[in-house]
Amino acid sequence: MKLLVDLPSQTMTLRDAEGAVVRRYRVSTALNGPGEYKDSGCTPRGRHRIRARIGGGLPIRSVFVGRRPTGEIWSEALSTAQPARDWILSRILWLSGLEPGCNRLGEVDSMQRYIYIHGTPDSEPMGEPRSHGCIRMRNRDVLELFELVDTATQVDIQ
Template sequence: MVNDQDPIIQIDLQLQQLRLLHGTDCVACYAVSTASNGPGERAGSECTPCGLHRIRLKIGEGLPENSVFIGRRPTGERYTPELAAANPGRDWILSRILWLSGLEPGKNRGGRVDSLRRFIYIHGTPDFEPMGQAASHGCIRMRNKELMELFNRVSVGTVVDIREHF
């Protein structure tokens, strides 16, 4: 499934931390924000799903930082405070998207627990959003610059292991 040459992403929900590993070496570590509703796999729960996943799609390569996405498509807008003021309450998906697909049938793949169908992403968010604390609607939020760095270091197929604590 994974060899020592492949990077692995670990997401620790308790620590609100994402680690990029090559073998046993941690080559990058970032603060993230996962679901304010905590861990959970059911559709509609607004929880972050646990278990093994893979990056199914990488979206946004080559777009400028703060590019706005709706439905996984760039809108052509760039996030600004003025745009935010004109769109209150919008859940901003910015810069890049790493769309996750569950690998564990019955846990995060298939039926009402399917991470891909739940549109679970690692994505960028406005700078004012808190990192290091659970505040999202189920996805994993990151600072835009850090997400763009991570995006360039991983591939479609990279394993993402999400747990309550490592």
């Protein structure tokens, strides 16, 4: 399996070993556009792999902070009470860059920047850049994807 994130179209495509399309998803990447530097709020480009899969077995819309479940389940009421919170929901696929100097090591390290593929409130639009650098997905989509990939899955962000 291999994932391709296309920044201009705000889509992510899952392909099998032969290159056939398995799934295609609408996503939301960084509002600040593409970029690799720490604290840029940008989505890093290049070759990555899934470093860790976090949240298996938890309920849909489970809330994470620091890659740990808080015990909360996202709701409109919770969102209204905390409007400035950057919601990381349902599952986390933590990315690690594979290209030293581009997205790995030093000031451009995607893993140290905590770049994830993760769920977001379903009220958030897909298909337009809105994140703080991560790749946001609909909750049902990230649950499905989580079951289809493993920690060896390559993720190309272009």
